[in-house]
Amino acid sequence: MELSESVQRGLQSLADQSVFDHGSFQVLVDVSFRSLLSSHGDPTVLGQPEFKQIDQILLKQSHTAAVTFILEAVKQNADQSTISSSLEELTFSAERTEIFYSAYQKHKKDLERLLASIGRGLPHITDASWRLEYHMKNGQVDKVNDPFYLISLNTENEGSSEDINFTCTVEQLQDLVGKLKDAAKTMEKASQM
Amino acid sequence: MLLVLSEEHKEHLSFLPQVDAAVVGEFGRIALEFLRRGASPKVYEGAARKLCVPVEMVQHGVEGLMFLMTESSKHMISEVDFLDSVLVLGFSEELNQMLLQLYLQHHSQIRSILSHLPSSVPAYHNLEWRLDVQLARRSARQQFIPMLTMRVHLTRSDGHSDFNSRILQTDPSTLLHLISTLEAALAAMKTGHARRILRNIK
Numbered sequence: 001m002e003l004s005e006s007v008q009r010g011l012q013s014l015a016d017q018s019v020f021d022h023g024s025f026q027v028l029v030d031v032s033f034r035s036l037l038s039s040h041g042d043p044t045v046l047g048q049p050e051f052k053q054i055d056q057i058l059l060k061q062s063h064t065a066a067v068t069f070i071l072e073a074v075k076q077n078a079d080q081s082t083i084s085s086s087l088e089e090l091t092f093s094a095e096r097t098e099i100f101y102s103a104y105q106k107h108k109k110d111l112e113r114l115l116a117s118i119g120r121g122l123p124h125i126t127d128a129s130w131r132l133e134y135h136m137k138n139g140q141v142d143k144v145n146d147p148f149y150l151i152s153l154n155t156e157n158e159g160s161s162e163d164i165n166f167t168c169t170v171e172q173l174q175d176l177v178g179k180l181k182d183a184a185k186t187m188e189k190a191s192q193m
Numbered sequence: 194m195l196l197v198l199s200e201e202h203k204e205h206l207s208f209l210p211q212v213d214a215a216v217v218g219e220f221g222r223i224a225l226e227f228l229r230r231g232a233s234p235k236v237y238e239g240a241a242r243k244l245c246v247p248v249e250m251v252q253h254g255v256e257g258l259m260f261l262m263t264e265s266s267k268h269m270i271s272e273v274d275f276l277d278s279v280l281v282l283g284f285s286e287e288l289n290q291m292l293l294q295l296y297l298q299h300h301s302q303i304r305s306i307l308s309h310l311p312s313s314v315p316a317y318h319n320l321e322w323r324l325d326v327q328l329a330r331r332s333a334r335q336q337f338i339p340m341l342t343m344r345v346h347l348t349r350s351d352g353h354s355d356f357n358s359r360i361l362q363t364d365p366s367t368l369l370h371l372i373s374t375l376e377a378a379l380a381a382m383k384t385g386h387a388r389r390i391l392r393n394i395k
Contacts, residue, residue: 074333075332075333075334076334076335077333077334077335112333112336115332115333116330116332116333116336116338118330118331118332118333119330119331119332121362122342122360122361122362123359123360123361123362124361124362124363124364125343125361125362125363125367125371126363126367127367127370127371127374128371128374128375129374130374130375130377130378132378132381132382132387134390134391134394136394138308139310140263140267140307140308140310141266141267141304141307141308142267142268142269143268143269144308145394145395147382147387147391149378150314151317151375151378153345153361155361164345164359164361165314165315166314166315166316166317166345166347167314167315167316167317168316168317170379170382172316172317172318173317173375173378173379174379175319175320176317176320176375177372177375177376177379179320179322180320180322180368180371180372180375181372182322183322183324183341183343183368184365184368184369184372186324187324187339187341187365187368190324190339191339191365
């Protein structure tokens with residue numbers, strides 16, 4: 001993995017037993033994953049009692065470096081050997097590499113989901129609701145007497161949701177369902193390849 | 194049921210017996226054309242010049258016909274009721290028959306035009322789909338995410354042939370959920386409850 005000089009430096013101090021002892025190393029790894037997944041850049045994560053003895057600048061550099069390394073690894077879908085060799089090159093002990101890797105494995109799925117949610121996408125259908133109505137008459141026409149459906153597709157895009165509403169006749173709904181079933185069949189076939 | 198024509202409406206239509214049957218036929222054609230595509234006042238001017246009558250007279254005549262056609266189509270009145278309704282106008286038998294033919298030939302089309310007016314919600318027209326697999330994106334390489342991309346064509350609420358299409362995506366499990374939800378909707382049509390209501394409201 002290609003890493004910038006400052007990231008390399010930050011990881012080297014993280015590997016350094018005289019800067020991070022065993023306890024604070026483990027907490028920093030833990031905190032780095034947490035910064036990405038649950039605390040979303042909350043600066044107070046570095047206020048742990050384990051970090052009291054550590055130089056605050058070094059601490060921040062190492063935290064930033066660890067977070068960058070994690071993101072880069074998830075982005076590249078790095079495997080164990082890539083991660084281990086990168087960390088060992090940066091003077092990580094076998095034990096520290098192992099601690100880091102097990103945390104990485106534990107959170108990888110969630111991080112992938114996080115990264116996959118960044119960027120533009122099409123509105124994603126999450127659910128549908130429907131209502132069956134019987135149109136009897138209106139201001140313009142009497143004796144219409146037609147059943148019809150009101151369909152609402154709930155979509156989400158970049159955190160905002162929108163409902164797409166339309167009406168359709170019974171035949172049109174049959175057409176719609178038929179097409180979606182075709183698509184589902186194709187999808188099933190493709191998944192068996 | 195009989196149509197109740199207002200005095201004003203009767204007065205507007207009273208222009209019709211003063212002209213030739215061919216002219217009434219032409220007015221009928223214009224009235225239907227206007228119902229289909231909207232009115233254009235220029236046509237009134239041209240017709241008024243030819244007939245040597247004021248523009249308002251032609252306009253009232255055509256609009257009176259349009260209103261007569263839309264009202265009778267709206268209530269879908271029977272042949273007999275139509276003739277009884279126009280009886281009060283005191284037109285000749287021939288003219289009444291002409292109006293009846295105009296009504297009978299065009300009432301279903303007029304109803305379909307009218308039925309487009311009140312719908313404020315877009316209507317389903319078509320759906321196209323495509324199966325995609327997302328392989329990578331800037332923030333994440335080596336992905337494998339199957340996706341169904343769809344384009345839903347909706348006809349615009351103001352009717353006519355304007356389409357509005359939306360491009361949407363969904364994942365395989367939501368697709369299956371959508372299918373079962375919409376199948377439940379179709380099944381609701383076949384229940385005894387729905388059949389009973391459809392049968393009894395006529």
